[in-house]
Amino acid sequence: MTVETSTGTQRHKEQPIHEKCIGNANQGSSNMGKIMTRFLLIVWGLATVVSPTQAGIPEPPIFILGSLQTPGGLPISRGELRFDFTPAGGGATVSVDAFVGAFTRSVNFFAFVPLERPPLDDPSEALAFGTQENYTVTAYFNGELVNASANKDVKLLSQPFSPSRAELLGPFTIMVQPTGQQVSVSPAISFAYVPNGSQAEQLFEVYNVGTESFSGAARLAESMDFSLVSGGVPVDEVAIGLGPGETLQVAVRFTPSIRTALIEDTFEVRTQGGDEDRNVSGASILTGPSDPDLDGNGVIDEFDFYIMVLNWYRSTPNIPKPEADLNRDDIANHPDLVRMIRAYGQR
Numbered sequence: 001m002t003v004e005t006s007t008g009t010q011r012h013k014e015q016p017i018h019e020k021c022i023g024n025a026n027q028g029s030s031n032m033g034k035i036m037t038r039f040l041l042i043v044w045g046l047a048t049v050v051s052p053t054q055a056g057i058p059e060p061p062i063f064i065l066g067s068l069q070t071p072g073g074l075p076i077s078r079g080e081l082r083f084d085f086t087p088a089g090g091g092a093t094v095s096v097d098a099f100v101g102a103f104t105r106s107v108n109f110f111a112f113v114p115l116e117r118p119p120l121d122d123p124s125e126a127l128a129f130g131t132q133e134n135y136t137v138t139a140y141f142n143g144e145l146v147n148a149s150a151n152k153d154v155k156l157l158s159q160p161f162s163p164s165r166a167e168l169l170g171p172f173t174i175m176v177q178p179t180g181q182q183v184s185v186s187p188a189i190s191f192a193y194v195p196n197g198s199q200a201e202q203l204f205e206v207y208n209v210g211t212e213s214f215s216g217a218a219r220l221a222e223s224m225d226f227s228l229v230s231g232g233v234p235v236d237e238v239a240i241g242l243g244p245g246e247t248l249q250v251a252v253r254f255t256p257s258i259r260t261a262l263i264e265d266t267f268e269v270r271t272q273g274g275d276e277d278r279n280v281s282g283a284s285i286l287t288g289p290s291d292p293d294l295d296g297n298g299v300i301d302e303f304d305f306y307i308m309v310l311n312w313y314r315s316t317p318n319i320p321k322p323e324a325d326l327n328r329d330d331i332a333n334h335p336d337l338v339r340m341i342r343a344y345g346q347r
């Protein structure tokens with residue numbers, strides 16, 4: 001796809017530094033971007049490698065993503081979302097089911113829309129690419145037509161759409177109102193690294209995104225190194241009672257009792273408005289290669305020494321920057337400083 005010139009190679013070498021800076025500024029959206037880029041590259045690879053036996057040459061699909069919300073702004077993590085693409089010139093409608101779930105705080109639906117260069121194998125399976133065909137797009141949530149005028153910002157739903165190859169549409173917010181008793185839960189929680197002997201807390205959110213009240217309970221499947229916390233103390237269960245539009249925050253505490261790279265549990269929500277499970281995970285040892293560039297600015301410099309020395313004096317286990325433990329022996333110490341000095345000398 002890209003021509004590999006000497007300048008191109010050079011730029012490629014510098015890229016990790018650039019990525020690192022972006023990663024620190026906005027980890028979530030950058031990760032999502034990486035996943036999407038990777039996916040599109042894979043699809044592109046498949047599309048170019050697989051030689052079709054019949055007519056209809058597949059093109060990289062269109063990718064739609066965004067947030068499904070109530071008019072009150074609560075994220076909806078379950079339900080059926082469908083996009084229908086109807087050719088303006090007449091012909092078969094292409095229906096695409098979206099994936100709905102709590103993927104990130106800002107993305108809870110995505111869909112891939114197949115694209116083909118005509119003549120199409122099956123006009124109801126893919127949009128035509130390169131024919132200047134316009135499509136009218138309608139969306140359905142749980143079988144109900146999504147109101148386009150209530151979603152004016154989503155141009156896809158109100159303007160004729162002409163497909164491009166590997167196009168990314170969104171992220172945009174689609175507002176719908178589920179009816180009846182309907183629960184929704186925030187995404188999975190990853191605590192990353194918490195040293196053995198210390199603890200950390202994060203919050204799950206349980207939403208009533210429906211039009212009727214419901215009750216239920218939240219608990220953890222294992223309750224070993226994770227616990228639900230209410231009023232500052234660990235509890236077996238947290239009661240749920242939510243009116244329409246209301247949110248309940250449930251605190252989860254991670255207190256690793258063993259040293260391991262992955263500890264998991266399941267946050268189980270059981271209500272009259274439906275059941276939802278979310279993974280909870282954490283680690284009590286650092287994994288992966290150590291990186292002396294502790295402040296992540298791309299160079300080993302005096303700031304990294306400053307962070308290391310600060311960690312050394314504060315010492316473990318509650319070191320402010322656990323990554324300063326470059327030799328992974330669970331304490332900021334002399335060998336870490338030696339590693340940093342070597343890396344500094346080699347830069």
Ligand SMILES: [Ca+2]
Binds near residue numbers: 293298
């Ligand atoms: Ca640095």
Ligand SMILES: [Ca+2]
Binds near residue numbers: 324333
């Ligand atoms: Ca160390």
